[in-house]
Amino acid sequence: MAHRVRPWTQADGQELLKLLPYDERLILPALQAVQQGFGYVPKEAVAQIAVALNVSVADVHGVLTYYHELRTTASAPIIVAICVAEACQAAGARELIVHVSANLAPVGGRSTDDQVDVVEVFCLGNCALGPAALINERLVGRLTPNTLEAALSDARVAL
Amino acid sequence: MTNTVYVPIDSAATSVGATAVALAITAEARRRDIDIRLVRNGSRGLLWLEPLVEVETVEGRVGYGPVTAADVAALFDSDFLTGADNGFSVGIVEDIPWLADQQRVTFARVGVIDPLDINDYEAHGGLTGLRTAIALGPSKTVEEVLASGLRGRGGAGFPAGIKWRTVLEAESGQKYVCCNADEGDSGTFADRMLMEGDPFTLIEGMAIAGIAGGATKGLIYIRSEYPDAIATMRAALLIARGCGLLGDDVLGSGKAFDISVRVGAGSYVCGEETAMLESLEGKRGMVRAKPPIPALHGLFGEPTIVNNVLTLGTVPMILAQGAAAYQALGADRSRGTQVFQLAGNIARGGIVERAFGISLKELVETYGGGTRSGRPVRSVQVGGPLGAYFPASALDVAMDYEALLAAGGMLGHGGIVVFDDSVDMAQQARFAMEFCSKESCGKCTPCRVGSVRGTEVIDKIINNVDRNENLELLNDLCDLMIDGSLCAMGGLTPMPVLSALRQFPEDFQR
Numbered sequence: 001m002a003h004r005v006r007p008w009t010q011a012d013g014q015e016l017l018k019l020l021p022y023d024e025r026l027i028l029p030a031l032q033a034v035q036q037g038f039g040y041v042p043k044e045a046v047a048q049i050a051v052a053l054n055v056s057v058a059d060v061h062g063v064l065t066y067y068h069e070l071r072t073t074a075s076a077p078i079i080v081a082i083c084v085a086e087a088c089q090a091a092g093a094r095e096l097i098v099h100v101s102a103n104l105a106p107v108g109g110r111s112t113d114d115q116v117d118v119v120e121v122f123c124l125g126n127c128a129l130g131p132a133a134l135i136n137e138r139l140v141g142r143l144t145p146n147t148l149e150a151a152l153s154d155a156r157v158a159l
Numbered sequence: 160m161t162n163t164v165y166v167p168i169d170s171a172a173t174s175v176g177a178t179a180v181a182l183a184i185t186a187e188a189r190r191r192d193i194d195i196r197l198v199r200n201g202s203r204g205l206l207w208l209e210p211l212v213e214v215e216t217v218e219g220r221v222g223y224g225p226v227t228a229a230d231v232a233a234l235f236d237s238d239f240l241t242g243a244d245n246g247f248s249v250g251i252v253e254d255i256p257w258l259a260d261q262q263r264v265t266f267a268r269v270g271v272i273d274p275l276d277i278n279d280y281e282a283h284g285g286l287t288g289l290r291t292a293i294a295l296g297p298s299k300t301v302e303e304v305l306a307s308g309l310r311g312r313g314g315a316g317f318p319a320g321i322k323w324r325t326v327l328e329a330e331s332g333q334k335y336v337c338c339n340a341d342e343g344d345s346g347t348f349a350d351r352m353l354m355e356g357d358p359f360t361l362i363e364g365m366a367i368a369g370i371a372g373g374a375t376k377g378l379i380y381i382r383s384e385y386p387d388a389i390a391t392m393r394a395a396l397l398i399a400r401g402c403g404l405l406g407d408d409v410l411g412s413g414k415a416f417d418i419s420v421r422v423g424a425g426s427y428v429c430g431e432e433t434a435m436l437e438s439l440e441g442k443r444g445m446v447r448a449k450p451p452i453p454a455l456h457g458l459f460g461e462p463t464i465v466n467n468v469l470t471l472g473t474v475p476m477i478l479a480q481g482a483a484a485y486q487a488l489g490a491d492r493s494r495g496t497q498v499f500q501l502a503g504n505i506a507r508g509g510i511v512e513r514a515f516g517i518s519l520k521e522l523v524e525t526y527g528g529g530t531r532s533g534r535p536v537r538s539v540q541v542g543g544p545l546g547a548y549f550p551a552s553a554l555d556v557a558m559d560y561e562a563l564l565a566a567g568g569m570l571g572h573g574g575i576v577v578f579d580d581s582v583d584m585a586q587q588a589r590f591a592m593e594f595c596s597k598e599s600c601g602k603c604t605p606c607r608v609g610s611v612r613g614t615e616v617i618d619k620i621i622n623n624v625d626r627n628e629n630l631e632l633l634n635d636l637c638d639l640m641i642d643g644s645l646c647a648m649g650g651l652t653p654m655p656v657l658s659a660l661r662q663f664p665e666d667f668q669r
Contacts, residue, residue, distance in 0.1 A: 023419070026442075028438060028441040029421070030441070031424075032422065063442060067423075067424035067425055069425035070424055081384075085594075086346060086503065086544055086587070087502040089587075090503030090504040090582065091504050091531065121425070122544075122594065123384065124385075125351040125384065125388075126348065127348055127502030127503065128509050129209070134384065137386045140174050141171065
């Protein structure tokens with residue numbers, strides 16, 4: 001998720017990989033650490049991870065492209081992950097997404113002010129209080145267009 | 160006397176403003192110069208009442224909900240600290256019939272205690288199970304779990320004791336306990352609530368599994384969509400190490416066991432046990448062919464106990480109260496209790512823990528109170544995105560593993576999603592195929608290709624293109640996915656599709 005990050009450099013990337021605990025010297029935890037530190041996984045980091053873990057570049061690339069959350073470009077400062085799974089659909093998620101697409105950005109897109117990425121997520125575990133979304137790791141429920149807008153304003157203030 | 164006030168820290172409660180309420184109560188008490196003790200408990204699971212504030216009184220804990228931060232001054236004005244009956248009051252929480260009628264075993268402490276207070280945990284029966292297991296030793300502990308009839312709560316329903324015995328009897332220098340907390344099924348949130356509301360019960364259950372199976376390392380694979388559960392489990396693990404519940408000498412037993420948390424990265428199929436093991440090894444979450452079974456050839460090829468959060472979280476109670484007490488609950492071959500989760504368009508959603516055998520109708524109507532929108536219930540999906548849709552006329556089915564199978568459905572992880580009469584069941588069927596096409600790991604063709612073709616075929620049916628031929632094709636495709644897929648993802652996706660098609664044919668011909 002979006003948070004304050006620093007630009008990737010060879011030296012910083014190397015340092016970060018050294019900090020991985022012994023039993024997390026594995027491809028996925030390494031990629032997650034890089035994304036946590038730098039906001040995304042730059043191309044150069046893929047080769048660096050391969051060397052550090054003594055695996056092939058193809059192995060690292062394979063893991064990087066498998067998981068929905070790993071990304072190869074920087075995200076907007078705010079990520080709105082809207083639940084599109086069944087329980088939220090039953091509570092009005094499809095209508096909420098129509099509103100968000102018209103007023104903020106389509107699912108998978110970025111707002112015109114470049115501040116917000118809208119992504120879909122399959123379940124946030126808030127299925128009795130849907131529709132739900134995760135806004136920079138803050139879970140919000142019983143969403144309406146208005147309450148979503150209010151939660152977004154909070155997130156903008158927190159930047 | 161200092162008043163004790165409870166405001167849940169569970170993320171469902173905070174998603175509708177519980178933290179703002181807690182802050183407002185603290186500020187208002189200070190302003191009025193009233194001494195209060197504020198406890199951030201888990202949620203009781205009466206989610207329609209969240210944020211639910213509770214106040215300790217001599218009669219019991221009195222509840223007020225739903226409350227917003229703007230209501231807090233009015234709460235003080237109307238003497239909520241003395242348990243007064245005002246406009247927000249729901250009475251003594253444990254006397255609310257919705258909760259009083261439940262049989263809480265796994266969720267006995269959730270919402271009651273401070274999740275990260277190990278003394279509160281112990282005062283409510285915690286650690287008794289682990290001490291019992293240490294005294295019994297591995298073989299007798301496994302026998303207890305077997306005798307309880309506990310089956311896997313992740314969805315497959317495999318007897319936990321048999322897995323444990325297999326691991327105990329396997330020869331290896333390093334065995335593992337892996338807890339599956341990748342709760343991806345829509346309509347389910349019990350794993351999350353247990354981790355956020357009573358994390359020590361999961362830690363204790365894993366320690367018992369470690370001692371019973373001879374494993375010294377435990378891993379909890381938590382999905383990244385649960386940031387609060389991750390934080391709570393990590394904090395609880397630090398406390399557990401600090402007080403000797405984990406480490407080189409678990410509660411003085413001379414046995415070592417420790418646990419670490421691993422976080423997922425957005426992949427539904429990683430909830431399948433072999434895909435989870437691959438992901439824990441840092442690889443793509445691709446499903447493995449079975450056999451070999453994980454109990455013999457699991458994490459890094461070593462014998463591994465893989466169980467769901469609810470399975471492991473129930474074990475301490477079983478050991479503490481005896482297998483017979485747990486086995487006495489339930490119906491037929493489904494023993495004990497199931498943590499049902501009422502979700503979707505439902506008036507009173509939340510956690511209902513009852514012995515197996517309760518009817519779906521009672522859960523949806525008596526507990527759930529029908530839809531939140533007030534419109535008639537049209538359809539109920541049981542068991543997550545791979546579970547069957549039941550029409551409102553067919554809710555008289557007993558909720559246990561075998562009865563649901565006989566009725567053409569499955570229990571899954573116990574999620575129940577209610578839809579009102581505005582639902583378009585053809586769209587729900589299409590969504591099931593589309594979801595599978597997005598989340599398939601890609602290892603086997605019926606799932607990887609079948610789900611894409613399935614979405615296309617349903618679109619053709621909806622658009623009235625060669626309807627009869629495409630209906631036949633869809634049925635054929637579903638047969639192929641059921642018979643030919645490697646795991647439940649492709650094998651069960653036809654269940655929501657075919658149940659929608661058979662129970663709601665009118666939605667497919669508009």
